[in-house]
Structure formats: C-alpha cells, structure tokens
Amino acid sequence: MRNCTTQRIAVVTGGTSGIGLATARHLLARGCRVAVFGQKLINVESAAEALSQDFGSERVFARAVDLAEPTQITSFFRELDECWGKAEILICNAGVSPKGPDGPTPFQEITLEEWNAVLSVNLTGAMLCCQAALPGMIEAGFGRIVFVGSIAGRAMPRIAGTAYVASKAALSGLARSLVARHAAQGISVNVVAPGRIATEMAGPRESAVNRAAVARIPAGRMGEPEEVAAAIGFLTSDEAAFINGAVIDVNGGEYAPL
Structure with missing residues (x-):
C-alpha cells in the first residue's frame, strides 16, 4: 500500500486505546501525522507518550475531548488547524456501551x-466531527471518512x-x-463493522460472554x-478511492451477508 508521503493529517476519535490506538499506530506507520483524542486525560497522556516514543512527538497530536460536548470538538479541530492544518482523514471510532453487572439495561x-x-x-x-472536517476535505479535493460501527448494528444483537x-x-x-453529497468531491465515506x-x-x-462469543465465531477466536x-x-x-458507501465486516465469519 502506498505510503502517506505527503504526511496527510488523520484524526482518530477514541484513539487512546483499543481499536482507535491500533488505528493511530497503523496510520503513523504509513507516514501520516495523527491526531487522537479521548475523554480520559490519563489515557490521552499515556497514548501520546507511547506514540511519540515510537513515531516522534512531531507527528502526534493528542488532546482530551468529551464528544458529548460540542464546544470541545470545535476547539479540538480549531487547535489542530492552527498547529498542523486541516484533517484529510477522519476515523470516527469513539463509542460508549453502558452495561451493568447483569449486562445492558433492559x-x-x-x-x-x-x-x-x-x-x-x-x-x-x-456527525459533529464530520461537520468540522469536511470543509477542509472539500477544499483539498481529498477526504477519507471511516465510521467504526459494530456487528450489533448489522445482525441480531446478542450482547449490546x-x-x-x-x-x-x-x-x-x-x-x-x-456519500450522496460528497463523493464527487474526492471524499469517500465507509463503515467498518467489527465483531x-x-x-x-x-x-x-476468558469471561463467560467472550467464551460464548468464540464458540459461535467460525474463526474460533476473538x-x-x-x-x-x-x-x-x-x-x-x-488505492481505496473507488470504495465508497461500503460496510466492511471484520468479525471472523460470525456475520456473513453474502
């Protein structure tokens, strides 16, 4: 895959742990500059330190942002623009899934x-992150937006x-x-749905929930x-410029809409 030789600017929401942090690492390895944010300051500081150590602090931008507070989103993108410029890649990964001791609320x-x-x-x-990032993408004639969905939004939900x-x-x-509004402007918008x-x-x-999940996943693992x-x-x-409006399932075969 072609490297991000122009050091494109990528934003990864929820980029301080899990899928978001792995995505930040992937994009940094490709040569992008990557801005991440998360809600917990301690996680932001830990991620910033780890990413900076591996890829250089000049290519990492990390802030604490609460996605439920629109003014914090606006401030993040304004500060990013002043520091680096406008984002050309946006990964909307952050998400919450409330659960109690007995699972989700009935x-x-x-x-x-x-x-x-x-x-x-x-x-x-x-949606607010897209509103903040799209003007710069339109101006550049290039944009990549990826929403991190879920198998729970595709198939019969079992846990969520x-x-x-x-x-x-x-x-x-x-x-x-x-996609309907911006595909002709060089912008792609896709969804990745993890299992x-x-x-x-x-x-x-080794939790009971995860053991049950592994038992029904054809790949036999998480x-x-x-x-x-x-x-x-x-x-x-x-290379993915012509993939637009797709949902890519990453679930080991648990849901296979073929």
Missing part, C-alpha cells in the same frame, strides 16, 4: 438520560444494549447521506484491534 428500563448519552457520543459526536445498537446502525445512514474484538470494552478474554485497524487503514489509502 429496554423497558432505559432512561432518556442513558439513551441521549449514548447517541450523543456514538452518533451525534461522529438497545441505545448502542441503534447508534451503530444509524452510522450507515449517516455514511450514505455523506467481538479483544479490547477493554469487550472485557477479559479478533485483534490491529486486524480492524488494517481494514480501516486500507479504506483511507489512495
């Missing part, structure tokens, strides 16, 4: 507060709660809308964050 017990909290990050936050499922399914509609991936959100590999990052990375490349 549908009849979901409060409006919980519903709005999930959608404000998983869906509205992604209703608000999470609705938010991830809605990303496909957002992507279609952006059960070994991340902090998924919990310990996925790794780097495997999802590789799919995301390809969609941001020059």
